[in-house]
Amino acid sequence: MGDSGVGSNPYYWDYLRLDDLLGAQRLESARHGRPAHDEMLFIVVHQVYELWFKQILWELDGVLAAMAEPRLDDDRMGQVVRRLQRIVAIQPLLMAQLDVIETMTPLDFLDFRGYLAPASGFQSLQFRLIENKLGISPQRRARIGGMPYTAVLREDHRELLERSAREPNLLSLVEGWLARTPFLRFGSFDFWQVYRRAVEEVLAEERAAIDRNPHLGDDARAEQLARHRAYGESFAVLFDRDAWEARRASGERRLSHDAFLAALLISLYRDAPAFQLPFSLLTALVDIDEGFTAWRQRHALMAFRMIGGRVGTGGTSGHRYLEAAAERHSVFRDLFALSGFLLPTSKLPDLPADVKAQLGFRYQTTTG
Amino acid sequence: MGDSGVGSNPYYWDYLRLDDLLGAQRLESARHGRPAHDEMLFIVVHQVYELWFKQILWELDGVLAAMAEPRLDDDRMGQVVRRLQRIVAIQPLLMAQLDVIETMTPLDFLDFRGYLAPASGFQSLQFRLIENKLGISPQRRARIGGMPYTAVLREDHRELLERSAREPNLLSLVEGWLARTPFLRFGSFDFWQVYRRAVEEVLAEERAAIDRNPHLGDDARAEQLARHRAYGESFAVLFDRDAWEARRASGERRLSHDAFLAALLISLYRDAPAFQLPFSLLTALVDIDEGFTAWRQRHALMAFRMIGGRVGTGGTSGHRYLEAAAERHSVFRDLFALSGFLLPTSKLPDLPADVKAQLGFRYQTTTG
Amino acid sequence: MGDSGVGSNPYYWDYLRLDDLLGAQRLESARHGRPAHDEMLFIVVHQVYELWFKQILWELDGVLAAMAEPRLDDDRMGQVVRRLQRIVAIQPLLMAQLDVIETMTPLDFLDFRGYLAPASGFQSLQFRLIENKLGISPQRRARIGGMPYTAVLREDHRELLERSAREPNLLSLVEGWLARTPFLRFGSFDFWQVYRRAVEEVLAEERAAIDRNPHLGDDARAEQLARHRAYGESFAVLFDRDAWEARRASGERRLSHDAFLAALLISLYRDAPAFQLPFSLLTALVDIDEGFTAWRQRHALMAFRMIGGRVGTGGTSGHRYLEAAAERHSVFRDLFALSGFLLPTSKLPDLPADVKAQLGFRYQTTTG
């Protein structure tokens, strides 16, 4: 505020730096002498996106800092979860803005599209930083016109991105936090042995149901058995640390065996007091991942509608890239996969009383 | 782009002036040595609001310019309607952003609230300009802490607002455009005489239904008759130019008698080709009015939740002001009132063939 | 499924009872020989509302049952909160459906409106049950055309409602749960004494700031001092159980003194593990209350737009009733008021180590 001379009495306009903000819309079409009314919308929508990206990075950086500490204090978990949930709350706005862009018809877009090339959303440094900080797999990144995603960026931005790709990210930090959980071994109680027996029982029941089903023809029965075998094999991998880690090495899985087991445990017993916030955290990660995937898909549809399969201002087919990114840029796919390993609560082993007590609040165990 | 040295090859970052945009978030709490994480959200949300307000003003200015011309070409009507509909499309974003603000708890807000006073949303020059350009009634404006709405603004902003209040606004231009419609008299066909007979028939039927209804007790019948009389009187005013204009002089109505009749005609025969876009225009005006009213109401709820009845940073009770504004700042209330004068299509007089032809396309009447 | 003959192999159509569901749209306009296309929309929208109301009642009943138990197990708190949050998640659909209704123009509505009277949304038994189960104040209920809200309902529905009004509701159960919290006294630590000192310090600082402010004229200073006094008095009531309970007796407050203090404590220390879910619960209650209020307000706007101030099919002015209900039917207003009693975290007393330990998980205190 100092520079506005208002001293200790902030004025709304100065506080929000509206001279800078509202002076930042310069129409390329006007610079070329053919002002196109709708270019203002194009600029404003993209600027709003960048403001939200800045906010998302702000929350993400706060979360990464908290998760990078050797021990995440219980008191800070609430804050971490709230910040992730705020990102989830921002995502519907990113989506809804596409509806506003679509009030611009392709014909209106054409009035200034030519002036923008090669500028394009591919060059959004902040969105790429978000992807890297979430922990997108560098191997799986979609290429842009056959080139690495950084090729379209300015040198200094490229360096920022390359650095961010080397730093700890949300996936790696969550992985470490899960793997460190003290609950994978509970003294004498071997949870995984109990869980495994329950799984075997469930598998046997399903197998019997297929065998017994009088309505199935031979082909249908064979197909159901094949699926049942595949289901059984997914558990076999879960119970075999080496098999799991081999899949992780191949890129099929991204969480370590320990981390995945911890996430599964949390999902199975989410109502134990000590697991409630961790479960909210895992849920928020899935929400964020789903939100960005859905946004990329809708964005691809919008791009297709706007330029009809032609090459975008970034020199490549925007909607094809976005479709590929929607499929390949998911970060927390392993957490989506958790639901394939859950058991009905009726089959779920009860935790022993001493384990339950450990997962409860201290005031309860002393008063209870 | 010139100043970024990129010449004729715009780069996304420069095109959107992201140095200015992303450098415009300065936390007052940090300046006071107590950085509050959530102040970033507070700033970003308000900046996004201001960007959308700029966009709304951009569309509004385009519409005002088109409507201010002596004759609004049919070819430009489509554009006018699309621009108003774009404002309608932006409004859900204004609403949805309140959900994002509410991810900030009152306790988090308190960490920096004290640093902001007296800055407040009351000082949003752009939103006040929108209100004036829509044609808000100066007499009905809610006061802020007992003072005129301009009192909290900087001198130069106050002048801008006072000037905008004197210029033609959307209400006055729509009023003029409606009053100029060539369709209030169709040669020898006196529409209003026919319509009036239909109204009298409807009123008589309703009256008879009340009289005949065996289920009504005396009190209920008296009440229904009172309502029926009030309904009849509203039509009496509609048919009496002087009575209408007296109500307009008192501020109860804002459209002139001619303009209101034109709007009613358009609403009754909206499917005639020549009325289709005018009907879309009237609908968009109602949508915009409803959108801002709903936003003020939700905003009031949010403010109440955030500061619990305390005085806001602007030095007055934010939620009370917003409640008052929601009630008093409606501009196109007369258009909402149109629905009270519609007739069921079964009672609606058919337009004579020559009138219908005038409202149709030329190619049809030549080929048909 | 038995009655459909499918036995143990449910078929989608039968499982969802689509014969009943999709056969339940009978147009009154068709029965009168003048089928109106848009009556289908009118019916379907209202049926969808009733389905969501059933779902909300289902969740609410689950929550009431859990909260009515003498002791709410920590393990069940997660479930209670999830069910309340599901209601919050349903509310945006209730709101968004209003946009769909508004695709029907007032003229289209007029084609069948006359056939519906006196049926009206005022007669929605389920919505009234929701209001009663939330704990709406019977004294504050808006009247319908000068009569009690039950007057427009069928005898059996009226009895159901009167019974529901006598049963424990969410407000009373939450009140009891808050008042029972073991945390209002922590052994030798007198929280409220410490908090009160902090409040006095904050009030003194604010007072000094007003006195010192050189920019204030006499009137403005007097006004600010008056507000400051009112703020101080609100705390005086908070610290005086009898004064509080007097306001409760008058209907101004609905939570008991103990319950309100517990809610305040939870809000101030929401990140303590034992307070995290209780804080989510309080937040969900505020969200639900705000959601219904916002819906009533938007509904009032829609009704006004649709019938333009005329009397609705229920025989009274729909939008006036809805406006009154929006203002009067709030249940958890005391929770909104909490934010007026929060302190900045910098002023907030630290909890003593033994108190913090009690609010933590057992496994932490044994390992830590």
Place this chain on the structure above:
Amino acid sequence: MGDSGVGSNPYYWDYLRLDDLLGAQRLESARHGRPAHDEMLFIVVHQVYELWFKQILWELDGVLAAMAEPRLDDDRMGQVVRRLQRIVAIQPLLMAQLDVIETMTPLDFLDFRGYLAPASGFQSLQFRLIENKLGISPQRRARIGGMPYTAVLREDHRELLERSAREPNLLSLVEGWLARTPFLRFGSFDFWQVYRRAVEEVLAEERAAIDRNPHLGDDARAEQLARHRAYGESFAVLFDRDAWEARRASGERRLSHDAFLAALLISLYRDAPAFQLPFSLLTALVDIDEGFTAWRQRHALMAFRMIGGRVGTGGTSGHRYLEAAAERHSVFRDLFALSGFLLPTSKLPDLPADVKAQLGFRYQTTTG
């Protein structure tokens, strides 16, 4: 109402047939003696979907009837467009309901999932009818577990679907309506010749810009030239009726050459009065198509999250099917492609005055 004994005074409960509607939720889990709380949500959400599907079919049938008439009166166009736009307005609700389903965790779903098989959304007769009435390509339909989509349906439903697939659908009726447009030839004015010259000019300019660009390396230039050639070839097909129809025969295009040219003309001159509603109609078709595609994609994400890659209750991998359907079930893809053939307004030939007059209203040409 007759059967409810209320006679001519409808009561809300009876009018909406709430006995049928609210009695139609029967939990399979309860029938098996293990009531699962969340099955209610599952049922209600699906029932709401089916109610909206009924409404969409209602609008669609109205539109199909109007479009099937030999001549679509201008007065009815407004109604047709409004009904399509109502479908567009319903689609966000379909989407938003997915958020509500996701308040059910995979673990909660597991509590009753086993009881539902083989019932599944694949068996939604109404949704399949919508697809057929829109005009989905039978050849492109995704298969369910290797079988035709009708295989999972009951005999009578299968027949209904097969019949609907043989009837005129929205695509075929729109195709016919476009092909019949009187505007493909305007007397002596050969629009397509003028347009073709404009295209050639644009192509030549783009080619020159690539040749001249000093920043391009050899590879990049070669790539841009290849793209430019492909762009030119797409126009070659547009100008060659036989080439176009060959692509149509192969399934790559679905609109006839004449219909596509008419749609292009409407898109280019959308602001001519006679083209305004046709343009709104084309826009609504694109909106509907995009809306269903986006919904299938989000639905696939939700299914993946809920069952983690396992086989759904319909006996096949739900999310894989939905992904395939999202890609293959688009109906109006040709209308998306229109934007690839637009020209900047600065290049667009002006229509001759007599043509413009034909596209205007009669009252204008007589008074102007």
